[in-house]
Amino acid sequence: DGHASHVKGICWDPRGQLLASQDSAGFVKTWKTQDWTESSSADLKQEPWQFRGDHAFHLKPGFSGEGVNLAVVGATKDGVHVSVVMDRQLKRTVELVGHTSAVSVAVSLAVDIA
Numbered sequence: 001d002g003h004a005s006h007v008k009g010i011c012w013d014p015r016g017q018l019l020a021s022q023d024s025a026g027f028v029k030t031w032k033t034q035d036w037t038e039s040s041s042a043d044l045k046q047e048p049w050q051f052r053g054d055h056a057f058h059l060k061p062g063f064s065g066e067g068v069n070l071a072v073v074g075a076t077k078d079g080v081h082v083s084v085v086m087d088r089q090l091k092r093t094v095e096l097v098g099h100t101s102a103v104s105v106a107v108s109l110a111v112d113i114a
Contacts, residue, residue: 003021005024007023016033019031022061028070028072030070042091049076050075
């Protein structure tokens with residue numbers, strides 16, 4: 001179906017199998033590059049997170065170097081800025097908590113979290 005709001009960032013899976021996109025409403029989606037169908041979707045407004053897409057012009061997710069995990073940005077939890085690390089199916093694996101201001105860009109992670 002696609003995004004219902006403006007896409008603020010995309011990134012390629014280093015394996016070449018997925019493209020990830022993040023929009024201003026708090027949705028993250030992955031797309032299969034083989035046929036461009038939606039693979040997975042996650043809502044950063046779902047508990048335990050809150051989301052504000054208006055804080056930054058860009059909201060760029062980033063795959064890990066091996067393509068195992070995806071770091072997404074723009075979320076808060078209990079009023080604290082977090083980056084959420086998800087697996088390829090967009091299930092949460094870890095939260096990077098404690099940023100003093102909003103995170104708007106993620107780059108490749110040096111180490112995959114298994």
